[in-house]
Every structure is written in C-alpha cells, then in structure tokens.
Amino acid sequence: MTTLTTIAAGIEILAADERKSAEVTDWAARIGWVVGLLLFVALVYWLMRQGWKWRGSLQSDLPEPAPVTGDGGTPLAVLEGRYHGSTTAGQWLDRIVAHGLGVRSRVELTLTEAGLDVVRPGARDFHIPRAALREARLDKGIAGKVLAEGGLLVLTWEHGGTLIDSGFRSDRAAEHNDWVATLNNLITTTEGAR
Template sequence: MTTTLLLLAADEPRSAEVTDWAARLGWVAGLLLFIALVYWLMRQGWKWRGSLQSALPELPGMPETPGAARLSMSGRYHGSTTAGQWLDRIVAHGLGTRSRAELTLTDAGLHVARPGADDFFVPADRLRGARLDKGIAGKVLAEGGLLVVTWEHGGQLIDSGFRSDRAAEHTDWVEALDSMTDTHTKNDTEGAAR
C-alpha cells in the first residue's frame, strides 16, 4: 500500500519552482556594491599615486617661437612612466591620461597636443633619446609598435609612449630625436669644456 501511494504521488503534476526574487535581488545588489567598491579603490589609488608624485614640477609651456616643424605625427599618447620602469606610471600633471595626440618636433623641442587632456612641451635640451619598444604601463603592442621618448623633467628621467596612426613613421622619429639629443649633448660637452 505504501508503494502504491508513493507511485500515485510521483505521478501527480507538480507546479513550477517559485523564484526567490528577494535572494536574487540581494545577490545583484551585493555584486553592484562590490563593483562600486573596487571602482572607488582604483580611483583612490590613482589619486594617491598623483599625490606621491606631486613633487614633480609643472610641465613647461610651449615657447612663443618654436620654429618650423621638423616632423609631425598624429596618433595616440599611451602614458608616461619612470624611465626604465615600464610599469611605474606617472599620473601627476595629467601625464597618466591616455588620449589622441598630435606630436610636432621643432628645433625648440617636442610639442604634444592632446585634445581632451593637457598639452605638454619637452624642450630640446631635456630630450634624452627615443627607441622602439613593445609596452608601457597598461599597453602592450607588437615588438617595435610603440615610440618611447625619454626626457628629463625635475631631475627625473621620464619615458613617454606614443603610437602613430602610421607605424612606419616611428623609425624616422627615433632617428630625428636621437640626432637632436646627440647634437645637444655635443653642444653641452663643448660648452662645459670652455
């Protein structure tokens, strides 16, 4: 008799499982709070890094007469790091903000125009060289896909990464910047010898 009752109970139609909306909404709210906390912590870390780098002086402005453009390039600015340490991002004075960029090299130096971010200028006597590389903080490309310009500011060497819309231009930039650096180094050495 017991087996008959069990078989009859198993044959009866059942209703669909009821969704526990309170539990689901609780999980969704918890997940959204977790995401907001992670975002807030990332933002605080960015601000903290900026305050640690506050000793870096203001960036020089564009001179009134920069001279004729030797080279120009449009592309992307991927950020700046401490020279030789491709993961140590510099965020002070807007150097950590990625953006489109228009680079212009003149006899006075390198002008970086960035729509939506602060422009900056590197005087020719502060340029220390250029190279092709594959990565800078938060951006990794194919070997030689990134133009890295090394310059000195406030007693600190800085690497700034750029990628041209036409990657074939990178080698011309490296040659021009290295030539400009060699010229300034030679002039500084001759001036010190006098």
C-alpha cells in the same frame, strides 16, 4: 494489453508533469545579490581611484610640465596617434600620474627646433624642451600597454631632475623608425652644442 497500459500510464505521467507550475522566483534573494554585486563593484572602483590619487600625491614633487606655446618654429615632423602614458625611465611599470601624465589619450606630436609639443585632446597638453630630450627608441611596452617588439615609440626626457619615458604609437607605425632617427639626430646636435 500490458503494453497499452504502460503507454497510457506514461502519457498520464507526462500530462501530470505539464500541469505543474514553474517554480516561483525568489525576487528578494535575487535583488539582494544584484545590490551586493553592485556595491562590490563600486567599492573596487573607489579603491582604484584612491590608489590613483595616492600615486599622484606621492609624485607631487615633480614640477608641472611646460605648456604648449606653439611658437617653436617650423615643424620638423608631425605624428598623430595615441599617447600611452609616462613612467620613470627604465621602470616600464612605474606609471607617473602627476599632472595628467598618466592619462591615455589621442595625441598629435609636433617636433620643432624648440622641442616637442604634445597636444592631447581631452587631456593636458605639454611641451618637452629640446634640451630635456635624452633618447628615442622603439620598445614593446610601457605601463598598461604591451605591443609587438618595436611597436611603441618611447621618448626619454628629463623633467625636474627625473628621467621620464613617454610612450607613443603612431596611427602609421611605419613612421616610428623615421621619428627615432629624427629625434636622436636632434638630441645629438643639442648635446654637441652644450
């Protein structure tokens, strides 16, 4: 009999638990937290934007790169891929943002006897004259992008008295070695002509 009484008492307790209503959500507190979080995210975004503008104003002494003219002659090489940004040469974390050089985008590079045309859909195109080219190499990183060793084509060029490294990655990474050889050959013949 005691076992039956215990079982009946257990069933009554379970039935009583089922009759309790769920706790009411405190909507005011929840909305307050969501609004607070959204304000915090907006503040962080605004601070990042202000930092980007401040960096651009610090680099305002850098002249605007030459525009792409498209009359450089017969293309020696063409590369399609991504532009990962430009930095001060040798300082792979010192991103240059002035004149749109810090904007990552798709890119089509066209190397001609006149220099290198950098065409970027959605960002400002620019031309690097042949005389400004200094070195081409394979590297593993540039501000905001780190890849496997040799996964990035880095081109060093001079602009306004400043040496700049620009990072590119081809859609076909096997092209990188050919581009380094072609660019360095063009740079060597340019230096020999000076």
